[in-house]
Amino acid sequence: MIAAMPMDLILSGGTVVTQNDARDVLSADVLVQDGRITAVGTRKELEKLAGRGARQPRPRLVIDATDRLVIPGLIQSHIHLCQTLFRGLADDLALLDWLKQRIWPLEGAHTHRSLRASARLGIAELLRGGTTAIQDMGTVHHTDAVFEALEETGIRAVAGKAMMDRQEGAPKGLREHASDAQATEASLRESIRLCEAWNGAGSGRIRYGFAPRFALSCTTGLLRETAEEARHRDARIHTHASENKDEIAAVRAETGLPNIEYLHSVGLTGHDVGLAHCVHLSRAEEKLLAKTQTNVLHCPSSNLKLGSGIARIPELLALGVPVSIGADGAPCNNNLDAFLETRLAALLQKPRLGPMAMPANVAFDLVTRGGARALGLADQIGSIEVGKRADLVVVDVERSHTLPGGDVYSRLVYAARPTDVTDVVVDGHVVVRNGVLSNLDEDAVRAEAKSALKALLTRADLA
Numbered sequence: 287m288i289a290a291m292p293m294d295l296i297l298s299g300g301t302v303v304t305q306n307d308a309r310d311v312l313s314a315d316v317l318v319q320d321g322r323i324t325a326v327g328t329r330k331e332l333e334k335l336a337g338r339g340a341r342q343p344r345p346r347l348v349i350d351a352t353d354r355l356v357i358p359g360l361i362q363s364h365i366h367l368c369q370t371l372f373r374g375l376a377d378d379l380a381l382l383d384w385l386k387q388r389i390w391p392l393e394g395a396h397t398h399r400s401l402r403a404s405a406r407l408g409i410a411e412l413l414r415g416g417t418t419a420i421q422d423m424g425t426v427h428h429t430d431a432v433f434e435a436l437e438e439t440g441i442r443a444v445a446g447k448a449m450m451d452r453q454e455g456a457p458k459g460l461r462e463h464a465s466d467a468q469a470t471e472a473s474l475r476e477s478i479r480l481c482e483a484w485n486g487a488g489s490g491r492i493r494y495g496f497a498p499r500f501a502l503s504c505t506t507g508l509l510r511e512t513a514e515e516a517r518h519r520d521a522r523i524h525t526h527a528s529e530n531k532d533e534i535a536a537v538r539a540e541t542g543l544p545n546i547e548y549l550h551s552v553g554l555t556g557h558d559v560g561l562a563h564c565v566h567l568s569r570a571e572e573k574l575l576a577k578t579q580t581n582v583l584h585c586p587s588s589n590l591k592l593g594s595g596i597a598r599i600p601e602l603l604a605l606g607v608p609v610s611i612g613a614d615g616a617p618c619n620n621n622l623d624a625f626l627e628t629r630l631a632a633l634l635q636k637p638r639l640g641p642m643a644m645p646a647n648v649a650f651d652l653v654t655r656g657g658a659r660a661l662g663l664a665d666q667i668g669s670i671e672v673g674k675r676a677d678l679v680v681v682d683v684e685r686s687h688t689l690p691g692g693d694v695y696s697r698l699v700y701a702a703r704p705t706d707v708t709d710v711v712v713d714g715h716v717v718v719r720n721g722v723l724s725n726l727d728e729d730a731v732r733a734e735a736k737s738a739l740k741a742l743l744t745r746a747d748l749a
């Protein structure tokens with residue numbers, strides 16, 4: 287379990303990539319007290335400040351970051367922890383087949399135990415690779431298991447249960463209610479129960495986000511009511527949109543509207559909404575996203591692997607649309623690697639728009655500041671600044687595959703790997719120390735995942 291109050295902490299001697307408004311890169315120490323960044327400066331400046339502290343200092347841990355980079359914790363705004371168990375089980379299919387033939391039957395076979403194992407495996411990979419905060423889509427049932435894993439592992443998250451009240455064709459385990467007539471109410475009721483149970487858990491580290499899966503799996507009534515309930519509770523809204531051409535054609539056939547315009551008509555646009563993918567947008571829809579300041583959650587690996595297409599991210603950024611990055615789920619990636627997604631976000635645009643498109647520093651903005659904004663936490667995380675929560679990552683870029691030249695953004699975006707992460711701090715708690723997870727036994731997590739998958743496959747009704 288996470289101790290109630292983190293100890294004072296200094297990350298010492300590193301190069302601090304602040305991601306503040308000026309994008310300062312400083313040779314500095316970072317002081318962390320009570321889970322917050324309380325100073326960024328030279329050792330002398332920090333000692334002076336700490337000496338002035340009114341309260342009794344607690345035992346202090348110093349993380350030596352000499353010759354290393356200290357960066358804001360990486361943020362992935364679109365993740366499916368429930369799918370980590372299915373890595374490698376749904377390769378080489380297009381979106382709607384991928385969903386219906388593989389993912390939904392597998393998700394429908396989850397129990398509390400298998401879902402917790404899936405979430406723990408995903409979080410182990412995320413934390414080890416420097417991801418300190420995620421937005422998670424969840425699945426239909428047993429969502430408490432995801433929240434339990436979020437709470438015990440120490441990662442920061444906005445998470446919710448996937449809402450799918452259009453049940454035709456859904457496997458039994460993904461039906462909101464045995465009766466179709468009661469599915470909408472059941473979906474809302476369970477979402478509200480989870481919100482009341484978990485919003486603010488982990489000393490505020492965990493927030494609830496309402497998660498209607500996508501337009502085609504929800505009734506118009508559910509989408510409208512979800513928008514109302516979420517806003518009433520000041521919660522985020524997280525869904526998928528315009529990932530695939532067949533999907534947008536189906537939405538248009540059913541509603542008469544382009545997908546984003548339809549979502550707008552039911553209240554699902556705005557600064558508190560995150561739309562994963564947004565690959566196929568009309569110019570009018572792009573402008574609508576900019577006008578409403580709706581967050582686009584960009585998933586480059588997933589878009590490539592499912593053959594969905596290339597999102598027009600530089601064009602969206604030029605319009606002022608807020609953009610962030612996510613790995614999506616393990617079965618469509620197949621990693622949850624923030625470094626890989628950021629590198630790909632940069633590279634993906636270059637054949638289309640030329641090598642100047644999406645420079646490394648812009649891509650790094652998406653996985654830090656952009657992610658913080660997508661989670662509604664821009665005032666708390668996404669940069670290393672006094673007063674912000676202490677979500678920090680130490681990266682060793684003095685390695686054969688990262689040396690010798692290049693600025694910090696070049697090294698981080700084009701060369702670094704998750705295995706270069708040495709230490710990770712979330713909310714002032716050290717969750718990875720010298721490459722080892724503090725709150726999870728990785729061998730046990732792997733063993734538990736293998737055994738949970740074996741049992742799940744005997745339950746799953748795969749085509």
Ligand SMILES: [Zn+2]
Pocket residue numbers: 364366423526562614615
């Ligand atoms: Zn997704």
